[in-house]
Amino acid sequence: MVYVIRRLLQAVFLALVMSFLVFTGIFAVGNPVDILISPEATQAERVLLIAQLGLDRPFHEQYLIFLGNVLQGDFGNSFVYNRPALGLILERMPATLELAFAAIMIAVVLGIPLGVYAGLRPGTLGSQTVMAGSILGFSVPNFWQAIMLIMVFSVMLGWFPVSGRGEVGEFLGIRSSLFTLNGLQHIALPAINLAIGHLALVIRLARSGTREVQSQDFIRFARAKGLTEPRIVIVHLLRNILIPIVTLVGMSFGGLIAFAVVTESIFAWPGMGKLIIDSIRQLDRPVVVAYLIVIVVIFIILNLLVDLLYSLIDPRIRLDGAKQ
């Protein structure tokens, strides 16, 4: 329990530090007055507005006001949409989460069988193709993969739409494009694009796990007992290689959300990632600040969860942490 509280306090401290860094960075970069006030304004009007916006106060006061507003969920209004910045981001979040979820499903559902196959039959042509493919998956820059996917499957073959989210269906109260055919067509390419890097990783983990487990006594015993090969693989082998893969999937969820920035921009997927890139380009500062704080908080929570799960699974980690 002490450990949990310690970690929670660390997380809160980290969030504070990050908010300070982001605020200082934005503060140092430029004067928002130039964007907000029309160039025709007189000097008196300028001074009045600056005082109204609180920009004449010292740095630490401005920061405290900012922090107070942030704690109440107020990041100011977007310059472009003229709506609360936080609302804009939360509105886009489901689309991003949906994309990340679809990508993880693809990586796991395709990656584990391919990796196990490559591990069981090393040296065969199929296995070498899988491994070469996974190396390529690591090397090819994500955004270029996306362009190639669009070029081949949308422009040349015309199988999938080029961009957008498509129809959104509702199932058990959850709204998602995974529930309509049109939505599935739209999500296919972006999800594959986001999945490829992780697919390669899952393949490698499944392969090395399979090779390691395969030579252990309980597998040899199962073989000696005369169990069928599918039963050995599914019941005995799979269960023992899953732990590292599940860990990886859990830990990489945050990375997927971050990388969705690239995928979303290319496929015009209306998620948080596209919003942040558009906002950076349009100098929409409140949205940028709100996104940065939101994503940092998401990451701190994810890291905290992973650490807590670890300490549940492996008590030694907790002991090490307490010693320092």
Place this chain on the structure above:
Amino acid sequence: MTDATTNPATLAPERPVWRIMRDFRKNPLAMVGLAMLLVIVTAALLAPWITPQDPYDLRSLSIMDSRLAPGEVGFSGISFWLGTDGQGRDMFSAILYGLRISLMVGVIACTTAMILGLTLGLVAAYFGGRIDTLVMRLVDLHLSFPPILVALILLAVLGRGLENIIFALIIVQWATFARMARATALSERGREYVEAAQSLGLSRSRILFGHLLPNCLPPLMVLYTVEIASAIALEATLSFLGVGLPATQPSLGLLISNGFQFVMSGQYWISVFPGVALLLLIVAINLVGDRLRDVLNPRNIT
């Protein structure tokens, strides 16, 4: 013996280098990678002299040549092996000029990040205690965020620009180097030569940089190679998204980005060929890096 330990630079001159080169050559795939890398780097360095046109000299461009398919002969009589872009720019020339920028950004950022990370890692490992805890906490914190996110945060705050993206890449990468340098230095610290240097009464900085540093270099060289590839890929990604380099510094990422709009209308070459160049560069660096890892680690020699 004393001579050799006090100055590792003179330790068995040339011979380790020859061994490394000999071992390196045993792997044909790595040699292909090295050859590719040499060709790409040479072509990029010689770009102003070997390209058919200066792609950013507007006088040499003709709008009549715009969006020609690969292999077509242009209005002015040049044949465009890789086609032209929307402004009639020869893609081959643009790619070579783009490679120069991509390579330059990657190498400068990665080298600075390595020097910074190496220094911090060595200092942390050698002095231990509070300094070590502080540096490593910072490293752990840093590595718990994905690189693209860190770079995006920095560029969102700083804005586009050559210096800004180099700075962002340095910030993204130093922690990886620091962790590796510390781990290596920790295992080297207990060796006899460090003890010998200490008992000779050498200054701390001399032991650190004169003795510990050279012995930590091999694994770091491998990391350096691989990280250059990832720096180049990250820069291309950020430039593609429009938050990296400005339009006046057309790296490969920007070229791909400019060509993206034409992909929809089937003019694939404007986007595809810069991408192929980027891919070849990254694969070549990774092949060389992989082999270096095997060669520099005596336990891995097969």
